[in-house]
Amino acid sequence: MPSPKPAVVHPHLRPNKLGLTLRDYEGVPSTLCAGCGHDSVTAAIVRAFYELDAAPHMIAKLSGIGCSSKTPTYFVSGAHGFNSAHGRMPSIATGANAANRELTYIGISGDGDSLSIGIGQLVHAIRRNVDMLYIIENNGVYGLTKGQFSASADIGSKSKRGEANRFGPIDPVALALDLGATFVARSFSGDKEQLSHKGFALVDVISPCVTFNDHEGSTKSYLHTRKHLLKLISADFVPFAQEITADYQPGTATSVRLHDGSFVRLRKVAADYDPTDRQRVSAHLELHRNRGEIATGLLFVDKQASDMHDTNKTTDVPLAKLPFEKLCPGRAALDALQSEFR
Numbered sequence: 001m002p003s004p005k006p007a008v009v010h011p012h013l014r015p016n017k018l019g020l021t022l023r024d025y026e027g028v029p030s031t032l033c034a035g036c037g038h039d040s041v042t043a044a045i046v047r048a049f050y051e052l053d054a055a056p057h058m059i060a061k062l063s064g065i066g067c068s069s070k071t072p073t074y075f076v077s078g079a080h081g082f083n084s085a086h087g088r089m090p091s092i093a094t095g096a097n098a099a100n101r102e103l104t105y106i107g108i109s110g111d112g113d114s115l116s117i118g119i120g121q122l123v124h125a126i127r128r129n130v131d132m133l134y135i136i137e138n139n140g141v142y143g144l145t146k147g148q149f150s151a152s153a154d155i156g157s158k159s160k161r162g163e164a165n166r167f168g169p170i171d172p173v174a175l176a177l178d179l180g181a182t183f184v185a186r187s188f189s190g191d192k193e194q195l196s197h198k199g200f201a202l203v204d205v206i207s208p209c210v211t212f213n214d215h216e217g218s219t220k221s222y223l224h225t226r227k228h229l230l231k232l233i234s235a236d237f238v239p240f241a242q243e244i245t246a247d248y249q250p251g252t253a254t255s256v257r258l259h260d261g262s263f264v265r266l267r268k269v270a271a272d273y274d275p276t277d278r279q280r281v282s283a284h285l286e287l288h289r290n291r292g293e294i295a296t297g298l299l300f301v302d303k304q305a306s307d308m309h310d311t312n313k314t315t316d317v318p319l320a321k322l323p324f325e326k327l328c329p330g331r332a333a334l335d336a337l338q339s340e341f342r
Contacts, residue, residue: 017053025050027074037207038067038137040245042074045106045135049076060096060103064089064118067144067209068110068137087118090125090134094308097130100320101309105132112142115151115170122172126179128308129199136172136202139209147211171289173299176202177282182302184281186295188256188266199307206266206294253293269297276301 056078
């Protein structure tokens with residue numbers, strides 16, 4: 001368990017409207033690999049909550065299992081938190097939101113957690129339009145279990161041991177659009193942006209894994225080293241790597257070199273791009289997918305859609321704040337309700 005950060009505040013840190021500084025929205029020090037893109041996502045979340053003047057005790061952060069699911073530990077230590085079973089975070093978030101709609105919900109997941117074992121959970125959270133921000137830290141591998149392909153890995157991509165992936169990828173952005181999601185965006189962990197929306201907001205973040213992107217044939221790879229080393233003690237080491245960043249203008253594309261020497265090509269939507277036409281957005285994604293480009297930015301938004309509480313006509317007062325007598329009015333009230341349908 002990492003130690004808490006020292007309680008030292010720089011005198012030049014400006015407080016927000018709540019009198020809190022950026023440090024007040026941090027968590028414990030990260031234990032992820034040095035240079036991991038997930039830490040860039042954490043930094044963006046910390047900055048966003050600080051600039052939104054969010055009260056930490058009114059934030060609920062949830063996660064499942066995986067490298068991504070360690071992320072909530074690293075931001076807003078004063079928030080409510082729940083680390084669920086593998087792939088089960090969406091249903092926990094749905095239940096919590098149903099009970100207390102006043103909290104701001106943020107779910108952090110990964111491509112393995114959301115697109116494999118948890119895909120059914122994700123589908124129904126989108127379908128219900130649960131009022132939450134759902135971030136997928138997408139790196140194409142299961143980092144905690146040593147780099148197996150996840151469901152977002154591209155056909156032909158190579159694993160750490162040189163095996164080629166033979167299965168087509170699940171694109172969370174295309175999936176969300178097909179299911180009727182009301183806010184869909186994609187970004188790169190090295191290109192931080194702030195986004196907000198009422199209802200289910202899915203943000204797919206391409207976040208490179210510094211540990212399992214090394215390729216077979218490299219004399220610096222883990223596989224090569226283990227074949228040639230003389231093992232004196234049982235130990236492992238993940239070398240430090242520089243964080244990958246990218247800065248490019250709307251409507252343009254850029255190629256980003258990953259830690260293993262390969263490239264990913266990103267294209268940011270243009271300034272006049274219309275994110276309100278679902279069919280055109282799908283066509284835009286398919287066009288650039290065929291060009292080998294990953295579209296980034298705010299891809300789709302529907303401000304008119306009803307969220308889970310609107311659809312179910314729930315009370316404006318959170319269920320968690322209603323007295324027991326109203327939540328369970330007794331047999332007489334139930335009989336009166338049922339008599340209306342006889």
